[in-house]
Amino acid sequence: MCGRINQSEVKALSKKIEDRLYIHSFTVKHRIIKKRITHSLMEFTARPLHPVYDNDEPLPLNLHLPIPSASLPRVRVEGIPDTSIVISSDPPNYFLIKVTAPSMSEYGEHPLRRAPVDLVMVLDCMVSEGGLVTVDHLTSAVGFVIDQMCPWDRLSIVSPCPEEERSNFPLRRMTDQGKEDAKRAVGSFNFATDYTDDVVEILSRGARVLERRRCQNQVAFIILVSNIKQSEPVLDRQLTLAYLDELPFSIYPFSPQGPIDDFFRRPVYPIYSFGIGLDHEPFSLLTLSSLTGGNYSSLDTPEILKDAIACRIGALLSVVTLEFSLRIVRLISGVTIRDVHTGSYHYFIGGMDRSIADIKVESLSADEVKEFLIEVALPTNLEWRREEPCLNISWTYKDAVSFTGREELFCDTLRVHRLLHPLPSRTNAESDEVMRQKTCSFGVRSICEALDMAERGEVEAARNYLMEQTVEMSFERSIERDDTLCLWLFDEMREVTGRMAGGVPSYNLGGLAYALSTLSSCETQRMTTIGSRVHGADAIPFQPYGTPNMLEMLRRSRRVQG
Incomplete structure (x- = not known):
């Protein structure tokens, strides 16, 4: 005989089932829709959305020294087919688009030879004398960053502190006095041993520093250092990311869909995150970095934190190109762009029959190389050998060193040799x-x-x-x-x-x-x-995707240690 269930029990059971269904349906897609609606509503609200901060130090008046357009170093773009002679009966074909940023040395007598930066360091760490991360680890890493910056750069530092001690270091120029004050501020921070702000609040404070600046360097980044542990037990990965929905668009943008002509219209600040310890929470750090155009480093131990940040600073303090856009357009009938392999960089394939592809890169550091693999289907109705244009490649960008705001436009044509019948492999080797x-x-x-x-x-x-x-x-x-x-x-x-x-x-x-x-x-x-290793050090000389300036910063960090 079934027991009686009263009305309150029925309501409680229904509520529990609804909550469970909601949790299971809470996917990334739903979170993106929520953010899309939220940010669309924000567009119609009164402006400004936030008050302007009045504590960021003004920039010097002679910040940008003019460089004649004809003397500006150029971003080099090269199209490389997979084989020197393309067989018309062998679809698909691959083409590599290789992009190389100019070196700092190419800017000659310019005093800085790179873009000045506004940098916010967010220290989302719990520290203790006997714990994994100590105050010395943080002060050493931050101190190194301070020493490498120049008077045209500005730095702000955000850390989790009790409510009454939230006097974080504002955005200051790194003059001699600014460096001294920044180091003094880091030394005075009361890093928590058993207390931490919500990570959303800490990151939001870091974003507000950049969003509400009175003056702006055109290049701005966030470095996030975190040793916050994974929850126990490890929950569904999507649920662990749900709390990030409260972050502002500038540091947690949804991926835009469709045409991307206005991709750079709204500012997004790249987050370069460093997770410390075997048990730190990696998914949220990777998500924040990927969506903003930064990247994520995983450190087993804090002893290599300074070297790791030194490598990253080497890239951030050598930015020479902004808002790089690459467009690929077919030139002969029958060519179809099947796919574009860009990693985390945004791309869009359009046209009536996939005849156009766009790729966007927010910034390039000196000597940085990007390689994008383009998968193309070519027509197979040719009956003679000839050279013909296949794809047109055009690119635009803004020079970050002179920064006049003017776009530089360049284009090139990728030509291919066509042949109906195959050749012996030794005469047509793959690139x-x-x-x-x-x-x-x-x-x-x-x-x-x-x-x-x-x-x-x-x-x-x-x-x-x-x-x-x-x-x-x-x-x-x-x-x-x-x-x-x-x-x-x-x-x-x-x-x-x-x-x-x-x-x-x-x-x-x-x-x-x-x-x-x-x-x-x-x-x-x-x-x-x-x-537990830093590539580029003496014991591991090869540094994947490294640049000369990154290696130089690592050497400086090692000299300081010595």
């Missing part, structure tokens, strides 16, 4: 650059697929799968030819495999963070610090 990108794409896909399996709780199956993929990758010609980038990714895949050996516990404690940081480096084509 080393294209082969390298294909191999790296294989490695990235393998790690992603392994993570998907591990997130479903199948860690052992994920480990076995990644081991098989690693063996398969070892036979790639790029590996056999000792390509340094491919060998680095090969070693990272083996390290991720090793960090899954202990099952779910070892995957959650370091394995996941290591894999995500590796993916962040590959998808942004920018160096990250992963695990």
